[in-house]
Amino acid sequence: MRAALRLLAIAGALASAPVSAQAPDGRALFIRPDKGNCIACHQLPGAAGPATKADIGPPLDGARLKGWDSEKLRALLEDPARMVPDTVKPPYGRHRILEAAEIDRLVEFLRALP
Amino acid sequence: MRFPEILAAALLALVPAAHAGANAVRADIAARLAAAHPGVAPSDYALGAAAFDAERRAQLEANTPAPEAAGILAEGKRLWTRKFKNGRSLAQCFPNGGRRIAAAYPQLEAKSKRIVTLETAVNQCLRTHGEPILEAADAAAMGAILAYVRSLAEGQKIAVRVATPLAEERFEQGRRLYFTRMGQQNYACASCHLQSAGKYFGNTALPAAPGAASRWPYVREGRAVTLQAQVRECLERMGAAPFPAGSDELSQVDYFLTALATGQTIRPNAWRPR
Numbered sequence: 001m002r003a004a005l006r007l008l009a010i011a012g013a014l015a016s017a018p019v020s021a022q023a024p025d026g027r028a029l030f031i032r033p034d035k036g037n038c039i040a041c042h043q044l045p046g047a048a049g050p051a052t053k054a055d056i057g058p059p060l061d062g063a064r065l066k067g068w069d070s071e072k073l074r075a076l077l078e079d080p081a082r083m084v085p086d087t088v089k090p091p092y093g094r095h096r097i098l099e100a101a102e103i104d105r106l107v108e109f110l111r112a113l114p
Numbered sequence: 115m116r117f118p119e120i121l122a123a124a125l126l127a128l129v130p131a132a133h134a135g136a137n138a139v140r141a142d143i144a145a146r147l148a149a150a151h152p153g154v155a156p157s158d159y160a161l162g163a164a165a166f167d168a169e170r171r172a173q174l175e176a177n178t179p180a181p182e183a184a185g186i187l188a189e190g191k192r193l194w195t196r197k198f199k200n201g202r203s204l205a206q207c208f209p210n211g212g213r214r215i216a217a218a219y220p221q222l223e224a225k226s227k228r229i230v231t232l233e234t235a236v237n238q239c240l241r242t243h244g245e246p247i248l249e250a251a252d253a254a255a256m257g258a259i260l261a262y263v264r265s266l267a268e269g270q271k272i273a274v275r276v277a278t279p280l281a282e283e284r285f286e287q288g289r290r291l292y293f294t295r296m297g298q299q300n301y302a303c304a305s306c307h308l309q310s311a312g313k314y315f316g317n318t319a320l321p322a323a324p325g326a327a328s329r330w331p332y333v334r335e336g337r338a339v340t341l342q343a344q345v346r347e348c349l350e351r352m353g354a355a356p357f358p359a360g361s362d363e364l365s366q367v368d369y370f371l372t373a374l375a376t377g378q379t380i381r382p383n384a385w386r387p388r
Contacts, residue, residue, distance in 0.1 A: 039316070040315050040316045041315065052314070052316050052317055053314040053316070053317050053319075054314050054315065054316055054317075055313050055314050056310050056313045056314070056315060056320075081300075086309070088301060088305040088306070088309060088310060090298070090299045090300050090301070091300050095298045095299075095300060095353075096298075097298055097299070097353075
């Protein structure tokens, strides 16, 4: 029984490996008020982040982000007004709220959402 | 413009192409909010976040009157009636000892062509009588005084009308500041309080602009938070250097917001959580 549980735990860890290997930094950037603070406007699915009532931006999940490749997401985060002129999303790259490498980690986090 | 650096990246996406006059701006904003929130009565905008959030509204009602308001009002009354060295007082600078005056501020002063806020009027009185003036951002003194003076106008309808070309000009300056994106986050005041009014930023519903002039000051953590203090807090959150307390820019925003709320009831000193 104990061995079976251990196997199950290992299997669970392996199954989540692609997300957890990249998510911590991106998740922190998504949540931290002094970084992206994306959580103030967007909700995340399930256990991907803290539950909030935020609804200024759409809720984010794998299905919604399906059509967004990394390049398009990176461009959106860099300067969202170029895609949506009246958006209230901050220009994370253009105003240097996030470094290029941080935007990359955020993109990885978003693309790994369930 | 005092802070060209924070306005350099301004985008006026929310601004109508041409200034249509204060009445037209008010009507346009009212119509947009009514369309977005048909279930919210415009008189409820004065409740701030609670206008859009039943849970917050219940908390507000449970904290009415605000537990710490009585102490602030007592201090405000003390300062308002305190005798100056020449025997006069703030109360004697204003008609009826200051009763019901708050509904008519800010005012456009014809001589100086500047907006006179309640803060400015208090300091004009102090200066006239040789007393040291107060910092507009001093919550303990100016905040308490304004909390008291606003309480003397509780239930009055705001009566700030934009009736002359110069008044229109000042209203327009305030409106432009309100709609101008600024700071690192690239928000305008209007991004949150018009474009996203009633939506949730985290777990807090965003108050609508036309209620801002009705409900100030609110009482938070034992302090009276004035309209100018609120605007300065928002600017900091936007990653912009706040306009100085008592500046013409803040006066113009105050004038714009108050003219927007003309006809609404003054409901000051309500509880607000951090």
